[in-house]
Amino acid sequence: MDYVCLKCQRKLVDRDNDWYCEYCQISWPKIHGLDCFFDRDDYWGEISRDEMKQLLASIERDGWQKANRELAQKDPQRLKFIYNPGRADWRFYVPLDNQSVVLDAGCGLGAITLPLAEVVKEVVAFDTSCERARFVQLRAAKENKTNIQVLVASLFNPPFKKQSFDLIVMNGLLEWVGAGKIDGNPGEIQIEALKKMKELLKPGGCLYIGIENRFGLPLLTGRGLDHSGLRFTSIMPRFLARIYAKIRRKSDYRTYTYTRRGYEKLLNDAGFENIDFFLPWPGYNDTRIIVPHRNLNALRYLVLNIMSSNSFVKKIVKIAIRIPFVLRLYRFLFFSFGIVANKNKQ
Numbered sequence: 001m002d003y004v005c006l007k008c009q010r011k012l013v014d015r016d017n018d019w020y021c022e023y024c025q026i027s028w029p030k031i032h033g034l035d036c037f038f039d040r041d042d043y044w045g046e047i048s049r050d051e052m053k054q055l056l057a058s059i060e061r062d063g064w065q066k067a068n069r070e071l072a073q074k075d076p077q078r079l080k081f082i083y084n085p086g087r088a089d090w091r092f093y094v095p096l097d098n099q100s101v102v103l104d105a106g107c108g109l110g111a112i113t114l115p116l117a118e119v120v121k122e123v124v125a126f127d128t129s130c131e132r133a134r135f136v137q138l139r140a141a142k143e144n145k146t147n148i149q150v151l152v153a154s155l156f157n158p159p160f161k162k163q164s165f166d167l168i169v170m171n172g173l174l175e176w177v178g179a180g181k182i183d184g185n186p187g188e189i190q191i192e193a194l195k196k197m198k199e200l201l202k203p204g205g206c207l208y209i210g211i212e213n214r215f216g217l218p219l220l221t222g223r224g225l226d227h228s229g230l231r232f233t234s235i236m237p238r239f240l241a242r243i244y245a246k247i248r249r250k251s252d253y254r255t256y257t258y259t260r261r262g263y264e265k266l267l268n269d270a271g272f273e274n275i276d277f278f279l280p281w282p283g284y285n286d287t288r289i290i291v292p293h294r295n296l297n298a299l300r301y302l303v304l305n306i307m308s309s310n311s312f313v314k315k316i317v318k319i320a321i322r323i324p325f326v327l328r329l330y331r332f333l334f335f336s337f338g339i340v341a342n343k344n345k346q
Contacts, residue, residue, distance in 0.1 A: 001101070001124050001149055003159040006037060012159070019159075028159075034134055035151040037159045042128040044176070045108065046078065052131045056138070064142055081111070081285070087171070088115035089287050090338045093278065094206055096120055100166040103200060105155055106173035110136035116169070117145045124160070126153040128180070155193050156181070163202045170197065171210040172285060175227055178254040186254045187266070194270035204345040207272065208338070210284030214257040216335040221313055224335075227255035260293070260332060263339055272341035281307070284336040293337075296327055303330070 003012040005021035006028075012019040018027040019035060028037050043049045058067040072079045088111070096102070100120040104113045107125035113136055117123045125148060127133045133152050140148040153159060155177060177193045178186025197207055214234045218224035226234040230248055233241040234257050245253040258266060260277055267275050277293035281302060289306065291298045300321060309315045320326040 001122065001160065001164065003035070003037075004161050006157050006159055009161070031130065032134060034130065034137060036130065037151060037153040037157075038128050040128070040154075042180075043131065044129065045132060046081065047109075049131065052135070056131060056134055059135075059138055082109045084111060084286065085115040086287050087285055088112040090208060090210070090278065090280065090284075090290060090340075091116060091119065093276075093290065093338075094167055094208060094340055096167060101164065103160070103165045103168045105158075105168060105170050105197065106176075107136055107150070108132060108172070110139050112169055112171055113148060113150075114139065114143060114145060117148050120147070120167075122147045122149065124149045124151070124165075126151045126158060128152065128154060156196055158196075158200070160200055162199045165200050166202055166205050168197045168201060168205070168207050170207065174209055174211055175255050175257050178256055179227075182252075182254070186256045190256065190266060191270050194267065194272070198271050198343055201343045203343060205343050207267075207341045207343075209263075209341070210280070210336065210338055211263070212257045212284075212336045213332075213334055214259050214262065215333060217313070217317075217330075217333045218335055220333065223311075223313070227257070228253055260337065263337065267339070267341045271343075273344060274342040276340045278338035278340070279331060279334045280336060280338045282335070284338055287338075290338060293331055296331070299331055300327055 003019055004010060005012055005024055005026065007024050007026060008021065010021060010023050012021055018029045020027045030036065055067055055071065058070060068079060096119055098121055102116050102120050102123045104116065104123055104125040107113050107127050109132055110125065113123055113125040125136055130152050133150050137150040140150065174190055178189045181189050201207065219226060219234050222231045225231060228245050228249065230245065233244060233253055236244065241253040245251055264275055279291040279293055279299065280287040281289045281291065289302060291302055303318060303321045307314065309318050317330065321330060
């Protein structure tokens with residue numbers, strides 16, 4: 001995938017230590033072999049920055065086997081989270097083939113990047129964190145995935161031509177874009193990000209989003225925390241959530257999630273159409289089963305025969321789900337959504 005200038009959109013020249021725009025006379029560096037188009041010192045993730053630096057040093061010094069063994073000793077679940085290929089099983093619901101070019105936006109540690117590379121021509125993966133992008137780069141090299149291109153870039157100004165991708169992935173990303181860009185309304189910032197992704201899609205291309213349901217049952221019952229780190233902020237009116245977050249956390253509330261209708265409106269406002277919803281169980285970051293939102297029979301089977309009943313709430317759900325009205329309602333209370341939205345072919 002060729003890069004273009006962030007300012008004039010002309011093709012960049014590949015030099016030994018940087019990418020250079022001959023027209024604007026601007027360059028972007030290569031750091032440890034990583035193409036860097038984002039100059040803010042940014043980091044986020046389930047592994048702290050210091051731990052990530054130690055992990056990278058261990059990989060480069062002692063190799064992957066020892067580094068993974070040390071990581072597993074600290075937290076086995078974290079290791080599973082990083083390497084679980086099932087997090088990309090939704091790919092069977094989107095039109096991909098061996099000629100497809102995919103963008104994994106906010107690629108994290110590559111849990112989706114690597115499985116996608118098995119079935120498409122090329123995967124371009126970017127993150128705002130140099131450390132996390134470096135991990136994906138090392139991981140791709142270890143698994144001999146020569147069709148993966150990794151870089152550091154901003155979601156709002158990535159170095160790609162318009163209409164470059166058949167599929168763009170935003171898994172666990174859309175809810176955070178308002179927090180990463182602190183000026184402006186979070187909902188409007190989300191629409192801005194979606195419009196940018198639409199520009200990068202080829203005609204007829206699609207966008208995949210993995211994200212929480214604002215009114216998911218765990219959040220409604222207080223068993224789960226919102227991205228604010230507080231209970232119940234997702235279900236509050238936005239103005240009230242902002243006041244509550246400022247009182248409890250001394251910070252603004254900017255991690256907006258939505259209901260199904262809310263996501264439809266958000267995507268329609270950004271220009272997407274033909275939007276399909278799926279129910280990933282147990283969640284979009286640990287997908288084992290995917291149920292189409294409209295398939296009530298499959299949802300009933302999932303609840304009655306596969307989901308556990310190890311809590312009082314789950315036991316009540318299993319009993320009540322036999323009532324048709326409750327079954328129809330429950331799909332709107334599912335914890336998270338997988339969303340596939342399409343760009344017009346014209």
